[in-house]
Amino acid sequence: MIIDPAQLLIFMMARIALNLTPGADMMFCLSQGLKSGRKAGFAASLGIATGSVIHVLLAAFGLAALIAANPVAFEVLRWAGVGYLVWLAVQALRHPVQLDLPDDARQSEPMRAWRDGVLVNLLNPKVIVFTLAFLPQFVDPERGSTVLQFLLLGLVLNVTVTTVNGFVGIGAGSVRGVLAGNRWIARTLGYVSSAVFLGLAAKLAFDRR
Secondary structure, three states, X not given: OOOOHHHHHHHHHHHHHHHOOOOHHHHHHHHHHHHHOHHHHHHHHHHHHHHHHHHHHXXXXXXXXXXXXXXXXXXXXXXXXXXXXXXXXXXXXXOOOOOOOOHHHHOHHHHHHHHHHHHHHHOOHHHHHHHHHHHHHHOOHHHOOHHHHHHHHHHHHHHHHXXXXXXXXXXXXXXXXXXXXXXXXXXXXXXXXXXXXXXXXXXXXXXXX
């Protein structure tokens, strides 16, 4: 194999452990499931996975290292991410959660959740730094193409990410369905979603590399 099976197993176990630790991606999928239902919760996890694929591709071809090494590019990306999360928080307050929307009104929610998931992941430079620090530990140039190894590791990474985050998003969406029709709960979910986005924005703004 192009990747040592023992190393691949260690990588999978490490990724699963990391994925099970509550973080920005998990909180985002949770909030989307609560806000817009199971389909949106799962779509959010696919958006996160799409962003992760792009990060892996950037790392595989060396572009991520250039961004991480450039303080200006890093800060621009970081503050763009902060701004987008704050915008999502404002939107959550401006457009209260409607738990009893008809099916045709819900059709756009999964696509919106996927788009937001992609942007939340891509605009987080911490993901770039993590990808550059974590994946190369399992890449061995002596075993063949490093690009192919990055891509295979990225595939495993995204399967674990989507599985865990998708489960969280779908679970949150199931809870939302049980609460349908309660206006107080709907308002509370809007506040919770807004608080989650503001918390993620604050974490991204004040965390150091």
